[in-house]
Amino acid sequence: MPISKPQRSMSRLVSASLGCLAGLVALEIGLRIAGLVFLGLEQRRNALGEGDSAVTILCLGESSTALGGDYAYPRQLETLLNEHAPPATSFRVVNGGRPGIDSSVIVRDLGKKLEEWRPDIVTVMMGINDGIMSFVDLNQYQDKPLHRRLLTRLKIYRLVRYFAIALGAEDESRRHARHLEERERSLRRAVDERGDPLDSIVLAMFYRRRARYREAESVLLELLSREPNPRATVDLAHIYHDMGRFDEEETLYRGVIERHPDYGPAYRWLIRLLGHLEREGEVEGLLLDLVEASVDANSTIELAKFYRGEKRFDEAESRYREAMRIDADNPYAPIDFASMLREMGRTRGAEKLLRRAARTKMGSAHAKLELARLQMQIGRIDEARRLLEALIDNPPPKYMPAEFSWDVRPYDSSSIAQELARLYRGQGDEGRARAVLERVAPNRMSLRNYQTLVAEVMAEVGRLVIIQYPVRSLAPLRAMVPEREGVVFVDSEKSFKDAIADEGYNALFLDHFATDFGHTNRRGHALIARNTARVILSEFFGVDDPDLSPPAPRSDR
Numbered sequence: 001m002p003i004s005k006p007q008r009s010m011s012r013l014v015s016a017s018l019g020c021l022a023g024l025v026a027l028e029i030g031l032r033i034a035g036l037v038f039l040g041l042e043q044r045r046n047a048l049g050e051g052d053s054a055v056t057i058l059c060l061g062e063s064s065t066a067l068g069g070d071y072a073y074p075r076q077l078e079t080l081l082n083e084h085a086p087p088a089t090s091f092r093v094v095n096g097g098r099p100g101i102d103s104s105v106i107v108r109d110l111g112k113k114l115e116e117w118r119p120d121i122v123t124v125m126m127g128i129n130d131g132i133m134s135f136v137d138l139n140q141y142q143d144k145p146l147h148r149r150l151l152t153r154l155k156i157y158r159l160v161r162y163f164a165i166a167l168g169a170e171d172e173s174r175r176h177a178r179h180l181e182e183r184e185r186s187l188r189r190a191v192d193e194r195g196d197p198l199d200s201i202v203l204a205m206f207y208r209r210r211a212r213y214r215e216a217e218s219v220l221l222e223l224l225s226r227e228p229n230p231r232a233t234v235d236l237a238h239i240y241h242d243m244g245r246f247d248e249e250e251t252l253y254r255g256v257i258e259r260h261p262d263y264g265p266a267y268r269w270l271i272r273l274l275g276h277l278e279r280e281g282e283v284e285g286l287l288l289d290l291v292e293a294s295v296d297a298n299s300t301i302e303l304a305k306f307y308r309g310e311k312r313f314d315e316a317e318s319r320y321r322e323a324m325r326i327d328a329d330n331p332y333a334p335i336d337f338a339s340m341l342r343e344m345g346r347t348r349g350a351e352k353l354l355r356r357a358a359r360t361k362m363g364s365a366h367a368k369l370e371l372a373r374l375q376m377q378i379g380r381i382d383e384a385r386r387l388l389e390a391l392i393d394n395p396p397p398k399y400m401p402a403e404f405s406w407d408v409r410p411y412d413s414s415s416i417a418q419e420l421a422r423l424y425r426g427q428g429d430e431g432r433a434r435a436v437l438e439r440v441a442p443n444r445m446s447l448r449n450y451q452t453l454v455a456e457v458m459a460e461v462g463r464l465v466i467i468q469y470p471v472r473s474l475a476p477l478r479a480m481v482p483e484r485e486g487v488v489f490v491d492s493e494k495s496f497k498d499a500i501a502d503e504g505y506n507a508l509f510l511d512h513f514a515t516d517f518g519h520t521n522r523r524g525h526a527l528i529a530r531n532t533a534r535v536i537l538s539e540f541f542g543v544d545d546p547d548l549s550p551p552a553p554r555s556d557r
Helices: 005-046 073-083 103-108 110-117 146-151 155-194 197-209 213-226 230-242 246-259 264-276 280-294 297-309 313-326 332-343 347-357 364-377 381-393 413-426 430-437 444-460 475-480 493-503 522-541
Strands: 055-061 091-095 121-125 135-137 440-442 464-467 487-490
Touching (some): 055 073, 073 091, 103 110, 103 444, 121 522, 213 230, 381 413, 493 522
């Protein structure tokens, strides 16, 4: 019986479908085999031989990397590596950091940096400028359909997605350049037409963020020639700092203080500059002048923080109490004061202060987290668990009014989850600990930029060192970047916490810009450099040098 035309068409369609399916299966298998082959090649490429010399290391980051001049961690890293280098190997370390940028700028400029320096190893410390909240709740992503989850595991899907992104990258770059040109014209037009001082300040900051310092300086000098403006003067001082013109920077700050003795930012930035110049002996006098000029709670808290950092606890306590008398509703004085008392073992006084702060709107979540930590310390595990479970289900708001850095403490869902997981583990409940940690992950901006940077660095260089900020846990970074040959991490949490307990906060930091840590001074940069050198030498060169181990705590603690 002859086959009808519709039957022949159906047969061809089935054959074609089966052929396509077989081709896709073969492609999937081929991609997976190619991945295994590439991994083997990558492992061999990552093995730096002893005969390699002049190893170039490019250090990427924002102000935590860029600032410090001769004592910035990249400069100290170069010295340490060359002191402990394997035979016939030398190191050159490039400071590729830039103040005031976020991870998007680092990723955007990555290709140019790699082409310019052609490094053998890249280090990166980034993310602190990516926004107030470092983490988002992942519950909204837990119930993806099964077909979506299976699709994202296919190599073919990832390949198609990669090409789609690659094809759009150049267009995106052109769009970004056009946007910046239009933005500059708009800002320049506003300055010319309105003459508002704020327009000039915004234009200058636009230039500064793009390292166009001369143009930024010109805009602000033109504004200041028309009228005195303390904010514009301080912004001009920031530009001079970026350019390394520290004498002119100091002159501008002192001029503002003389003309506007109640303008707090000038004091604060001058204090940071003095720390950078290692003139710490002048800081206390400036803080006392600030308190006398402003007579507000926040300035008094800054002085208390300074005394606490110097381990002058009686003077710190006096200033915290003074701040609470000035402003009874300010939550930051009792919270910080309680933290100091808890570390000193005065738990009853700390608990009283935290319960008071927990009743305020601005300090409630922060105080409750600190209260939970206190309850864990004194063994009230059930109360600590209730506090943390309530916080994890009702995390603090993403945005709050903030004039001072400690107004936006990083006590978000991640910090709460880590404390709750620690509590569960202490009770032997590893399952609940893992479950609560899976609820949080890096914010989209940090996650996307870390993954983009890892992919590009591994494709072009093959060795990447990811450095966590001082005192912070390494867990969030490990959650962002899956384990991969050639990618290693530097953990600075314990070494910094031990050093703070031993020497005091001020021995390592210039300020509190990130609230739980700040810009590091020479000693802090040295600790980052030591931690990083130890990882680079052990992971890439097989050198475990005991001289690079963290120093033992002093016996006179």
